[in-house]
Amino acid sequence: MKRKTTKKIYVGHVPVGGDAPITVQSMTNTKTKDIEGTVSQILRLEDAGCEIIRFAVNDNDDVAAIAPIKSRIHIPVVVDIQFDYRLAVASAIAGADCIRINPGNIGNRDKVYEVVAACKDKNIPIRVGVNSGSLHQDCLDEFGGVNEQSMVQSGLREINVLESMGFNNLKISLKASDVGLCIRAYEAFSSVSDYPLHLGITEAGPSFQGTIKSAVGMGVLLNEGIGDTIRVSLTADPVEEVRVGLGILKSLGLRQEGIDIVSCPTCARTNIDLLGLVDEAQMRLADMDKNLKVALMGCAVNGPGEAREADIGIAGGRGEGLIFKKGKILRKVPESCLLDALIEEIERM
Ligand code: SF4
Numbered sequence: 001m002k003r004k005t006t007k008k009i010y011v012g013h014v015p016v017g018g019d020a021p022i023t024v025q026s027m028t029n030t031k032t033k034d035i036e037g038t039v040s041q042i043l044r045l046e047d048a049g050c051e052i053i054r055f056a057v058n059d060n061d062d063v064a065a066i067a068p069i070k071s072r073i074h075i076p077v078v079v080d081i082q083f084d085y086r087l088a089v090a091s092a093i094a095g096a097d098c099i100r101i102n103p104g105n106i107g108n109r110d111k112v113y114e115v116v117a118a119c120k121d122k123n124i125p126i127r128v129g130v131n132s133g134s135l136h137q138d139c140l141d142e143f144g145g146v147n148e149q150s151m152v153q154s155g156l157r158e159i160n161v162l163e164s165m166g167f168n169n170l171k172i173s174l175k176a177s178d179v180g181l182c183i184r185a186y187e188a189f190s191s192v193s194d195y196p197l198h199l200g201i202t203e204a205g206p207s208f209q210g211t212i213k214s215a216v217g218m219g220v221l222l223n224e225g226i227g228d229t230i231r232v233s234l235t236a237d238p239v240e241e242v243r244v245g246l247g248i249l250k251s252l253g254l255r256q257e258g259i260d261i262v263s264c265p266t267c268a269r270t271n272i273d274l275l276g277l278v279d280e281a282q283m284r285l286a287d288m289d290k291n292l293k294v295a296l297m298g299c300a301v302n303g304p305g306e307a308r309e310a311d312i313g314i315a316g317g318r319g320e321g322l323i324f325k326k327g328k329i330l331r332k333v334p335e336s337c338l339l340d341a342l343i344e345e346i347e348r349m
Contacts, residue, residue, distance in 0.1 A: 001252075003225040006196040009125045009169055011052050012076025012097035016125075016171055017196025017228040022254055023051040024245035025198070025231040026238040027080070030055075032062040035069055041238065042073045048242040049258075052229065054078040054100060057091050066094040078127060085111035092118035100127040103158045104136050116165045125169040126162065127198055130155040132176035132185075148184040151176065155189055170195050171228070175202035179217040186221050196228040203233065210234040211244050215251075222252050259285040259346075262310060263296040270298035272316030272335050280339055285346070292349060294342075304329060312349065314342050 008018025016023060026045050030037040032055045042053050057063055057079045070077055076097035081088040085106045088099050092115070099119055103112050119126055132146050135154045143150035151174050162170060172195050174185040182201050190197060201217040204210030214232040221227050230248065232241040249255040263278045264270075278296050285294065295313030297303030300322050303315030308327035315322045321338040323330045323345060333341045 001223055001225050004190055004194075006194050006228055007168075009171060009196055011078060011125060014052055014076050016052075016198075020228070022222070022227060022249055023229040024049060024242055024249065025052040025054060025078070025229055026050045026241045026245075027054040027056075027231065027233075029238060032057060032069075033059075033065050035065050038065065038069055039072045042069070042075070044239055045242055046073065046075055048239045049246050050075060050238075050242045052076050052078060052098075054080050054231075056080045056082075057087050058082075059087070060090070063087060063090045063094050066091060066096060070095050080129075081106075083107075085115050088115040089118040092122045092124060096122075096124065098125045098127055100129050102129050102131070102134065103161050104154070105134070109161070112161060113165055116162060116167045119169070120167060123169070125171060126167070128155060128158045128162070128170060128172045130158065130172065130174045130185075131202060132174075132178070132181060133202075146176075146181070148181060148188045151181075151185040152188045152192070156193070159193070159195065168195075171198050172196075173198040173200055175200045177201065177203040177213075179213050182217050183220050186226055187224065190226045197226060199227040199230045200233055205235060207234050207236045207240055210236070214244060215248050218248055219252065222248070222254060256291045259288050259290060260293045261285065261296060262293060262307060262313075264298050264303065264306070266298045269301055270316060271318040272298065272321060272338075274298045274316055277314075277316075277339055281342070284339070284343060288346065290346065290349060292346065294346065312342070312345055314338055 006017040009016050028038055028041050030041050053075050078098040078100050079091040079096040080100045083105050106112050135150050139150040139154045155172050155174055174189055176182040199218050201213045204213045218230055230245050232244045234241050266274050292311040295307030295310035297307050297315045300315040300317050304324040304327050307313045312325050320334050
């Protein structure tokens with residue numbers, strides 16, 4: 001795939017757009033003013049691989065929490081503002097690394113200007129967050145309701161407002177919960193603008209449904225070279241969002257870090273507890289700091305052959321299994337110590 005070239009901006013120390021790697025973001029679901037709870041969630045998200053964190057700022061107590069939270073975490077902070085421009089200005093001053101606003105919700109031009117002035121002063125970007133559920137009435141009227149044209153025009157108008165104030169340190173999202181609409185909106189926007197794109201399917205739902213929607217929507221776009229940073233939205237622990245986001249990137253070869261487990265679906269040829277082995281392997285390999293493809297296959301008939309491209313793997317037999325490397329059998333091991341033996345080999349690699 002050829003990645004669309006976009007303008008590079010910086011959210012704190014993390015580049016977004018241009019030739020920068022596609023980053024994975026998440027959003028906290030603690031009360032921001034609960035500093036302990038928020039920091040502890042962000043540290044868990046960092047461990048999972050989160051590279052940029054967003055939290056909502058709803059009042060002055062939340063603004064006051066920005067600096068203490070930032071002093072205890074290691075990834076840049078995007079502050080999410082709904083309506084009150086004063087909170088956006090105060091958040092920029094308090095050390096936010098990016099402000100997410102929908103200029104249309106902020107109010108008149110003077111208020112937007114105040115936000116722009118604060119962001120310019122602090123040299124931080126703004127994310128324009130277009131959402132299919134809150135498009136301008138004039139865009140809806142002009143383009144016949146919620147569709148990709150009204151979403152794209154809404155985004156362009158908001159960008160025009162900021163550009164007219166001499167501000168172009170921007171990224172943009174065009175979120176919808178309808179996967180097809182979301183894909184069309186990002187495709188259409190990407191064809192007319194080179195601002196970096198934050199991809200997301202909004203209100204994607206609980207883990208299972210949200211993972212599918214996000215993987216389909218973002219997968220299509222990323223495969224077309226569209227998207228510079230991603231956030232999976234799930235009604236779940238945000239750590240899940242990061243795992244899914246990284247999984248989407250890995251499945252398209254856009255990330256190589258970490259262990260990539262491939263496993264067979266099992267069938268009548270399986271004579272070992274492959275499901276149990278895979279569950280345990282996922283847990284034990286989750287924090288392994290190696291870039292390897294590990295295959296866990298149910299049988300020796302097809303296993304090593306089908307998983308030839310894996311760096312290392314196991315193939316189950318009856319009460320025992322084979323360990324193989326790059327399709328070549330290394331040794332036979334009893335089932336009870338198959339996983340331990342595999343992990344020993346991986347540690348040596
Ligand atoms: S690798 Fe073997 S056990 Fe697994 S699905 Fe294929 S044939 Fe069945």
